[in-house]
Every structure is written in C-alpha cells, then in structure tokens.
Amino acid sequence: MRWLDLIHRWTGGVIGLVLAIMGLTGAILVHKESWIALPHAGDARIGDPAAVGAATEKLMTANPGAQGIVYAGDRFGLDQLRLPKGAGAYADQAGNIVTRWSSQWERPELWIFDLHHHLFSGDVGETIIGVAGLAAILFVVTGTVLWWRTRRTFKFRPWPKRLSRPAIVMQHRDLGIVMAPLLLLSAVTGTMMVFRPFANLVLIPFGSGEALAAAMAPPRVKSGLLSATPDWRGMISVAHRRFPDAQIRILSLPRKPGDAILIRMKRSGEWLPNGRSTLWFDAADGHVLAATDALAMPQVAQVFNGAYPLHAAKVGGLAYRLLLTVCGLALAMLGSLTVWTFWFRRPRRKPMTHHAAARSG
Template sequence: MVAVAAPRAIPRATLRQRVRALLAWLHLWVGLGVGTVFAVIGLSGSVLVFGEDILRWQQPQLSTFEPRIDGEVLAGILARESSEGLRGVHLPHAERPVWTGFYTDGRERLFAPDDGRLLLERSAENDVIAWLFELHAHLLGGETGEAVLGIVGWISLGLLLTGLYLWWPKPGRIRAQLRVFRGPPTRRWLTWHRSAGVVLTPLLLLSTLTGVGMVYHDGARALLTSLFGGGETPAAPSQDARRADVDWPAVLARAQAALPGAQLTRTGAPAEDNDVVSFRARAVGEWHPNGRSTVHVDRAGRGLLLVHDATGQRLGARMTEAIYPLHIGSVGGVVMKWLTALTGLLPAFLLATGFLYWRRRRGK
C-alpha cells in the first residue's frame, strides 16, 4: 500500500503575498475600467456643488427678486401649468427667490414671485447644469442608468478599501508611506496616487457611501432605522374633496402656522377627488435643504390634518435624511462646500496618476 503524502499547507506569509498580489491586480484593472466612470461622476458632482451659484451667474436677473410667497400667484401658476405636466412647485426662498415648477418630463420652469410670469425653462437639452445632473444621477439613462450607477458605487467602495489595504504600512512607517516624490516618474505617480488617496479617503468614502445610500434609499433607511431606531415618514392622509377649488392664501397661512419657524419648501395641486393639500417643510435644525418635515391641510385652509416634524424622529431616521445633504455638501457652510467639490476631483486624479504609474512601470 502506497502512502499518499498530505498536501503541504501554504505558509501564512506566502498566502498573504498571494492575496496582496491578487488585490493589487484587481485594484489596477478594475480601477482603470470602472474608475473612468467614477471619475466622470466625481467631476460632474464637483460642478453641481456650485449649481445654484452658476445659475445666478447665468441668469443675474433672478437675484433682483425678493423671495415673496403669495397664494394668489401660486394658484395662477398651478391653474395655468397643471395641463403641461406640472407635478410640484418649489416655493421662493433666499437662495432661489422665484417659484420653480417641476414637470413629469424632467423640465424645470422658473416663475416670477410677484406675478407668476415665466422667466426661464431648463432641461437637459438646453442647460448644461441640468444635463450634468442627469449624468451624475442617472448616467443619462433614467432608471437603468441609476441602477448601473449603484453598481459602480459598490465597486468604487471596493477600490477605496483595497487601495487602503495595499497602502497600509508596517508599524512606524506611516510617515514614510505618506511621503511624495518628484521623481523618478514611476515613484512620483505611485506616491502621488497613494498619498492623495489615503489622506482624502475619509471624504471620498463619505461621498461614495452617501451616493450609494441615495441610489438604494429604501435599503439604507431600513438598515439605519433597524440599528438606530426610527420609522417611515407618515403617509399623506386622504379624504374626499369637499370643495372644488383650493384657497391657497388660507392654505399657505395654515400650513405655515402648523410649524412655527419652519420654511415651507414644496407643494402641488391636490388630486381632483382629494381634499388634502400637502407641503414639504424645513424645520429649524434640519440639514436637508428642502426639509423632510411635512404638513397636510384641507383645501379650505381651516383643518390641520397631519404634521410631521422631522427633527423629532429617532436617530436612524435622522441619519437617513442626512445622507443627501452630506452628499451635496450643504452641511458645514462654505468650507464643506469646497471640500465636497475637491472630493469630486479626486477620482479623476487617482485615475490619472494610477494610469501614469501603470504606463511607466509597463514601459520598463
């Protein structure tokens, strides 16, 4: 009987080297592929951070208006535009002191706050910022593009984590691993790539995680609320219409009084058979630029049907609603705004330096 030798175990150090080599190979080739899409998304995001500033620069007449909320003007806009596919109206506020209508086909129209006259129409076909938003949020492909974007987000998280693992130094060598060199080219591109990536990884992780959280909003909310508490935003009530028209001046006044100190941000015409007029509002202390609080009143503006103050939710729900403002850099003032824009440039920088390092190394 011939004895069969047992297979020799792979030494731990050799196994670690093989895993590291595999991760380095994946980091390189996935980075050169998916990293290109990641870079495009990042660059478009950097521009979108300053979207409102660019709009005011393009349309300086918008800054001449005062943010006035008039119920009669709102009623006129809704009556005139509902047949055009209007699905909601953003109320005038300090940053954009005009009425903004959002349409089912993706268009956006801006109306004067004093009389509701049309000032501007924007869409991905005629406005670069609207086009960049479609690229950034949907890869110009609607729901399919958004699904692809979610996959790219997960892969990008993997690239960041594998890059961090490949960089991780031995004890006492952190400073050496963060050092950058001017030459030779191979060392220059490698040290620029890994040092910039490591130093700014926290910001890039935040931006990528919040982006993935927006694509998979329902899953993110379920996870955070299960861990930290909270629930769904209360659904709008429904009751049969008791009158044909909406008393918009009374409705606005009643909704504003329901959340003292809050800013009403969005509304729309109720369904013909529904008596409920719904508002989005930004309560004091909310990070979300449009607010996640809600107010629901009847068409007559007499009955207050439901009020949801988002600041009173448990931690998990508040964390969910912080995803969007953290992603767009609307929290933390001007400093965070510029840091968010800088973070959007980083994927392109990492792609370029990684490619240059690979090319020089391959050339040798």
C-alpha cells in the same frame, strides 16, 4: 496582498470612469446656485406666508398643467415651476416667469443633475451609481491597506510628476490616502440614498431598519378629486401655522385621483435643504389630512435625513463646499487616470529569454 492589489486595480479599471463622472458633476453641482445666471437668482428669500401664497396662486392659475413648485431658498432666489415631460420654468418670488424650458436639455443644471444621479438612464442608472458607490468604499479600504506598505515613500502630489504609468500610480496612491476621509464620506452618504439595505446597515447604531421604514413611509390618506380652484393661500397659511419656524420648500400636486396635495417644509433645526416636515391636504377642499414633524422622527430617521446634506454640501457653508469640490475633482482625476493607465498604459510583459523559455519548457 497580491489578490487585494488585483481586486483594487481591476475594479478601478472597470468602474473608474463612472466614479470620474460622479466626481466632476458633483463638484459642479455643489456650486449650482452660484452659477445659474438669471435675473433675481440672487434675491433674498421671502418668508412671508401671504406673499408666498399670492405667488403660488399666480403661478398655478397661469399654468394649469403644473405638477408643483420648488420654492426659492436662502442661496437661490427663484421659484422653480415643475411642468409635465421635463418642462419647467423659473419665476421670481412674486410669481413672474423669468425663463421657461421644454426639456431638461435646455437647462445645464438639470441635465448635469440627471447625469450625476441617473446617468441619463433612470432607475437603471441609479442602480449603477449605487454599485459604483459601493466600489468606491472598497477602493478607499483596499487602497488604504495597500498604501500602508509604501507609507515611507509618501509625497503629496496634486498632479503626477509625468504621465508615465509608475508616476501616475505613485500620485494615485498618495493623493488617494490624503482624500480618503472625504471620499469615504461622499461614497457612504451617496450609497445610503440609493440602497436602503446599505443605509440600514450604516444606521444600526441609531435604530432599526424597520423603524426607519416606518418613519419614512407616507401616511395612508384618501383625498377627493383635485378642485378646479384650490385654495393655495389658505393651505400655505395653514402649513405655516402648523410649523411657524419653517420655510415652505415644495408644493406637489396629486399624480393620480385619490392622492393628496403635498407641502414639504424645512424647520429651523433640519439639515435637509427641502426639509422633511410634511403636510398632506385634501385636494378637493384643502383641509389637512395628515402632518409629519421631521424633528419628532426617531433618531435613525433624522440621521438618515442628514445623509443628503452631507453628500451635497448643503450644510457647512462655503468652506465645506470647497472641501467637497476638491474631493470631487480628486475623484475625477483618480477615476479617469485609473482607467487610462489600466487600459492604455498597462505594463508590457518582457519577452522570455532563451534560458527562461528553456526552464518553463
């Protein structure tokens, strides 16, 4: 067991701070919709296609450089307008701007999200987080094995009895085993979203990686150039007729010539908060080029689409959000105290006695 203990301690000492950041920011983001204190943030979602179309037309006409809109949901009553270079705005569901920002640093929910998902480092940070997720899975497995030897001394301790290394180690061991199922769920679902090969491995019981890749791949469509006056009302009306039980979630404009206008919708049977039912419209005249029904995807894709809602507590209501909050705070404590004890409270080696030195010589 000594080698297992060494792996557990050294990996925790190196990667523990990243996991602490993930836990704390995750616990904050779970309740994001509740603490964004802006006018109309608590408004009920308006689902009428005509009203959504009118607000979209108003926002896009007044902001010609916009890249898209994330629409109000059931827990957050504002539309988010996406603008270039990290700028954006929140608007009420009638299309009236409530607040603007020129960079993500002006909105805490945006930079906390970036920290949680990318460590402020883009793709490199996302890879580091994926590695940390794999390490977290290793911690849960090895920690459970190591705990089994001392299971008779188990005592639930939300906080160490004192800030000595032995007390922290005991609390770490026993709190870790209590939180192990939630920690494992959070680590597995988070890592699935970063590393597709890992997701393919987890999803083997539900289908092949090839089937997942095929289901998630966008269709090959060719669009005309973006019209100066797109028919936003018409496209939104068509989208709602195609999926009458769905709510519109995201509108994305073409990023380069030949790309289509994209509308993502969430059907009533989907867990994913922004849905995966998607329509692609010709940017020149607004006719439908392709459509994907998330509920018609193969089982492996539907299970994969459930990873994010489970990871971010977008299902299960307040009770599940509170559970993941506790999980995130526990991870923050476990990670930070692990780093502290490993680097600053390591046991001192006892000086060798005269007889021990003689024997070693």
